[in-house]
Amino acid sequence: MLNTEPNLAAPDDFYEALLAIHQDLTPEQARIVDARLILLLSNHIGDMAVLRQAMERARQGITPAGQDATITIRA
Amino acid sequence: MHIDYQSLRFEYRRSPDQSAAQLAHHPVVVVGAGPVGLATAIDLAQSGLRVLLLDDDRCLSNGSRAICFAKRTLEIFDRLGCGDRMVEKGVTWNLGRVFHRDDPVYSFNLLPEGGHRRPAFINLQQYYVEGFLLDRAGALPEIEIRWNNKVAALGPREDGVELTVETPEGEYRILAEYVVAADGARSPIRKAMGLESKGRSFRDRFLIADVRMKADFPAERWFWFDPPFHPNQSVLLHSQPDNIWRIDFQLGWDADPEEERKPERVIPRVRALLGKDAAFELEWVSVYTFSCLRMARFRHGRVIFAGDAAHGVSPFGARGANSGIQDAENIAWKLALVLRGEAPETLLDSYDSERVAAADENILNSTRSTDFITPKNESSRAFRDAVLDLAKDCAFARRLVNSGRLSLPSTYCGSPLNTLDADRFEGLMVPGAPALDAPLRDGDWLLRRLGGGFTLLHFGAASPVMPESETALRVVNITPEDDAEGLAATRYDARPGTTYLIRPDQHVCARWRRFDPEAVRAALRRATGRG
Secondary structure, three states: OOOOOOOOOOOOHHHHHHHHHHOOHHHHHHHHHHHHHHHHHHHOOOHHHHHHHHHHHHHHOOOOOOOOOOEEEOO | OOOOHHHHHOOOOHHHHHOOOOOOOEEEEEEEEOOHHHHHHHHHHHHOOOEEEEEEOOOOOOOOOOEEEHHHHHHHHHHOOOOHHHHHOOEEEEEEEEEEEEEEEEEEEEOOOOOOOOOOOOEHHHHHHHHHHHHHHHHHEEEEEEOOOOOEEEEEEOOOEEEEEEEEEEEEEEEEEEEEEEEOOOHHHHOOOOOOEEEEEOOOOOOEEEEEOOOOOOOEEEEHHHHHOOOEEEEEEEEEOEEEEEEEOOOOOOOOOOHHHHHHHHHHHHHHHHOOOOEEEEEEEEEEEOOEEEEEEEEEEEEOOOHHHEEEEOOOOOHHHHHHHHHHHHHHHHHHHHHOOOOOOHHHHHHHHHHHHHHHHHHHHHHHHHHHHOOOOOOHHHHHHHHHHHHHOOHHHHHOOOOOOOOOOOOOOOOOOOOOOOOOOOOOOOOEEOHHHHHHOOOOOOOHHHHEEEEEEEEEEOOOOOOOOOOEEEEEOOOOOOOOOOOOHHOOOOOOOOOEEOOOOOOOEEOOOOOHHHHHHHHHHHHOOOO
């Protein structure tokens, strides 16, 4: 079960550290850091049910405005 | 003796069917003399059926094409009587290595345990595979092959399918009780029947270069992400017989397929990998895109689709030809039983359910690999690069690196032909699983002992006596002395009295802790669609 109750002992310290690792980065560089961070944390959590709940909450309320590079085909 | 199978041209010969006063009847017509059609024909012929194999051309595969043949395929080739030739000629490999830029990030052994007759993979040009299958087919009098015979139209009838066949001498017609359409990705039969294969295509292009050279790379699968010699793209290297090396270069969607095929474009790419002084010749070059797709159903009445005609995958994972060979052996024994009147025609529906599920498994794996190799948006690219970066020092990330999850046979878990376990078992040999090999005394192998046909595999000091049943059933008894290394008992979680019912395609369909002829009879009825 995904814990959405307060769980960080020092929330402001955490938030400052999160911003600090993105300091002076281009959006592309920031994306790389975020991707690594998500992978490291996901493995640490390990519980697929929790991860799915977190993924679902993260995606909530966003209507796709882009398009993936695949094509539907009929042969 | 060396045969250049790629250059062989076969004679069109006029058949008496072409001037027959009445429509000639054939129990099975297989369309397409590729690996899948040839394997189907051989399997049917080995169970004593007369098979007509039609091919619209008069030659074997042009180019090396499918080169990776998996352990299960080799075991099927063993049963079809041509496994040794394949393995003797092929390059055996078990190890895959993945590099990111210059660094090795991950390696995987596809067969980490001993006690198997066949390796995880051999690499062998498709024209050799077809050539060896064709030689085997030629030794079976039940098989007739007609080259330059193209199926132009099909008409369903109550008692069969009427085929209109085009030849250099004009058209003729025949009647087939069943048709196996193994006529490839563009399947003219699928089109003629107004059917389609649907799925996803990927926006990427790949260059295949087959290069002839002397090189000292090991017989392993090498995959590079973003190597210095081909920046921002991936490269795959495989060894083939006759000093041929397969190199796949990812080109990206914007590459011009006509330009990229030209030697002046290909040679510098190969040189960048091998070094500027490398001596090599280009043997075969092709630029391709790929799709993951399948037909909604593989059985349409008396016409059954197999191989690329029924489903397609991206090449990463070697799941195309290998799954086609598994289609072939799945349909062959079922058709044989139906045509001999030993099973109802509804047995053929289990081909559909089992092989559609297998196709979905292959498509899933192949799509996941392609999504890793060809990121479809900026986020997937960022995660891919993050995985490769973390893989250097974080063990968990190496498990996420996906350069292809290589072909494994499907376990037919939900098959209606399975009898559910009533007794407790551990391990992999669940009903629906492909039987695992194990070494036996005197250099024999378990799968060789199983052979084809329905087999009762019994573990114990003495063979049980099976009363006569409607379906022919062979009993293979494995004594503790036969199983000198104990691996058969371990792999089958066997104790004295353990009994497995094995299908003709060597998949498990039932198992018990003790032999009970009534339970066997019921499971056999179920496995032949009569339960």
